[in-house]
Amino acid sequence: MRQVQRNLFTNVLSLITNIIVGVIYVPYLVRTIGIAAYGIVPLTLIVNQYINVLTGSLSGALTRFYSIALQQHDYERASKCLSTIIGVFVLLTLILLPFLIFFISNVDDFLNIPLKFLVSAKLLFSFTIVSFLVSLFTSSLNVTLYAENRLDWLNWIKILRVGLKFLLAVFFFQLVGKEVYYIGIANLVTEVLVLILSAYLFRVSRKKGVVIRRSYFDRVLLASILGMALWTIIHQLGDVGIYRVDNIIVNNAFDIVYSGTLGAVSEFGVYVGLVVSVVGSLYGPLILKAYARGEHQEVQTLVVNNSLIVGTLSAILCGLLMGTSKNLLACWLGSSFVDYDQWLLLKLLPLPFYAAAGIYAFSNRVWNLVRYPAIITVIMGGINWGVLWLGAHYFQGRINNVVDIISLMLSFAALIVIAQSFILNASFFLKKYPERKCDVWKVFGKIVVVLIVSWIISSCGSRMLNPTNIFYLLLLYGILAIFLLSFMYWGVLNKEQKKSFMYLIKK
Secondary structure (H helix, E strand, O other): OHHHHHHHHHHHHHHHHHHHHHHHHHHHHHHHHOHHHHOHHHHHHHHHHHHHHHHHHHHHHHHHHHHHHHHOOOHHHHHHHHHHHHHHHHHHHHHHHHHHHHHHHOHHHHOOOOHHHHHHHHHHHHHHHHHHHHHHHHHHHHHHHHHOOOHHHHHHHHHHHHHHHHHHHHHHHHHOOOOOOHHHHHHHHHHHHHHHHHHHHHHHHOOOOOOOOHHHOOHHHHHHHHHHHHHHHHHHHHHHHHHOHHHHHHHHHOOHHHHHHHHHHHHHHHHHHHHHHHHHHHHHHHHHHHHHOOOHHHHHHHHHHHHHHHHHHHHHHHHHHHHOHHHHHHHHOOHHHHHHHHHHHHHHOOHHHHHHHHHHHHHHHHOOOOHHHHHHHHHHHHHHHHHHHHHHHHOEOOEOOHHHHHHHHHHHHHHHHHHHHHHHHHHHHHHHOHHHHHHHHHHHHHHHHHHHHHHHHHHHHHHHHOOOOHHHHHHHHHHHHHHHHHHHHHHOOOHHHHHHHHHHHHO
């Protein structure tokens, strides 16, 4: 468990870094370049997400095959896994480049970007996409760290990536100019440095028998990886239709100011997502190793117990933020953003279920249960896209307030997220472990209860104290968190889960 302690420590350090940078970076960008120019930034991230549908799926499949090969001490097969995927990424980069160049050249035909920002937008897209392609090779090398449960080293890489991007962006804005594309340059420089560090850590951490060679490119192994990755790709296409489509639709249906505002508010949801994944990410390698050893009782215990711990901790955090959404936006982005508190609330609402579902999803991936979840996710993503698009255009002229229209869209999206994340992944987990049915749905019910209790208590605390600056807001969070964590420990967790939770806290 000493490695778990290192992983947890660096996870927390990475979390603190992300929170500090997140709290400072988005308001800094909004003030420095303006909300309209900032509106381009979330759109570049969405484009990266579409590219990641393909490449991320291959990396995920690689992790499974590589980790199982290591557990079986088959270093030649592990070498073939790495060499094959890196070869595929080189080919994919060459294939994608013409399409990406065409998209960047005609970006104004796809997105609603004001003419005065067009040149900067094209440069930002160019630098951001190139930096993403560089990160592909970083992620390939980092598979070795994940398989060896060296999440501490992975966290140091994350800390470097987050901190350096922020510092370089500030450097460029303060000393060179205030064009939005300097964000892309900062991203590219950071990814190149991170790739160099990852190459060094790969050499240090890899098993002696694991090497990368062109001769190890294996077509048979590639077919196996693609067989799993194909359904993961389809699954992620559905995910994009659920998690990333709202900003594109808002951008096309309304104005870049609204999409910029939604992007800024959504960023806080991203940071919360990082927070709630701290504990959950520790158990991914443990679940994979237990599965590889055939210890299915251990897999069940890890999945059920930790989905509850992750879900309820997330519910406390999200409930606190939801109840103080107006105060939070005023302190974070400024009083002009208070009218968008419903957007923040609706972005936070499904996160506890999404966080808990991540544990079930990982279990399903190690079982290679990806086909039917992928098909269902694509259908749900299509429904979400269609409903949001129709809603945006149908309510124009019928509802005068654009903020209310977007709130209705986000309400439907939140319900889709809960259904697609928790209900879908838990259902497929139960196909392999039907004896845990009552336990799984108890997890769902307890998350609902903790979220509602946290939300109500936070709302009451906000009305009573009305914190007007970040110090008093954090003080309120600290007081309420102690009470809610006590409620979670004594009222929600059973004896086994209490033991697991307290052991984690003590270590």
